[in-house]
Amino acid sequence: MPNTDRISKPTSRRMSLYLRVLQSQLDMQTNSISSKQLGAQTGVKDAQVRKDLACFGSLGRPGVGYRTHDLHQALLCLLGMDQTWKTVLVGAGNIGRALLAYPRFRNEGFDFVAAFDQEKKTVGKRIAGLVIQPMSELKKSVKQNKVQLGLIAVPPDAAVQVAQCLVDAGIRGILNFAPKRLDLPSGIAVVNVDFTDALEQLAFEIRLSNNDIKVMK
């Protein structure tokens, strides 16, 4: 029976981690995996693994574990990876081009149907099988191809305008690599990836472990 209970973001992140482990277990042709093994490979406590996967109860056998293939399928379905997501890239600079060529996106159901840039020298170039189009084509292309996801890899100053353009064209979610906060209408999902933010977190954690964080009172 379908259950449309809300699943929290931290839970869905752990589900992504379990999915990674299951994929590698499938590659190794392992038939079953225990909550302890899943926990050890994801850094999650066994009890939390069992709680998270309780909704897939029928896929687990006490003392044996979960059937790898079935749990993998169930998690793919839960995370929306059992379908193909039509995706466009906006901003074909260094980062954008690297993302377009990133093989794991395609493997996991993200299908780049078009890529756009505002630079004349970039438009017309072919990257990972796609010809970079001018920004003027963005709205039409998103509508015609019924694109659901947009990757934004433009400079911060351009990010808000690009996001608005994607939303106007009917996009459902944005993966934002521009270091700029996007305020979008409710119903439009946004996930931010900020490299500098990640490096700052790293520097901060090193200082924490050094015990040299000093806050002036």
Add this chain to the structure above:
Amino acid sequence: MPNTDRISKPTSRRMSLYLRVLQSQLDMQTNSISSKQLGAQTGVKDAQVRKDLACFGSLGRPGVGYRTHDLHQALLCLLGMDQTWKTVLVGAGNIGRALLAYPRFRNEGFDFVAAFDQEKKTVGKRIAGLVIQPMSELKKSVKQNKVQLGLIAVPPDAAVQVAQCLVDAGIRGILNFAPKRLDLPSGIAVVNVDFTDALEQLAFEIRLSNNDIKVMK
């Protein structure tokens, strides 16, 4: 007086967000900023902003706000951005090369001193001013240059070995772009950036907002 109280990760992430806003305010030569303005631009509630910044109490003036320049400096110091972090890149594929050329890293105090790859065809190439070196030089270079941070952008199968090599050489923290969990000794900070994970989160959020998440009981 220095205060070495622990600051939580969520707090430090919000501090990063405030820092971004303060940087843009400095560019616009704004002298002061209120907690309300900081909140509006970061998506954090005013009360939370005031609580987070209470440790910088002397920098705020009731009814006026925080002195932009002074709060900016205090946050830079708190987040460890008032120093230069010597950094190496391992893995000069598409993603690695894009990261090496990412201008904001250098602007914010991350100084790439060397880059490494195991591919013979990549070694010797010059990217963003650095000549890519063979992996055999990694340990020596990290030690000689007293490198503190490592960026890993290698295929998942190679990530664990590369991380161990960096740790053995004396690195303090790793920013890991490989879709592979790293189990490192305590005292070594790790921040993971997984693009596919981010896209999965996006797909999941769209399905949540569609109300079409189905969990089989």
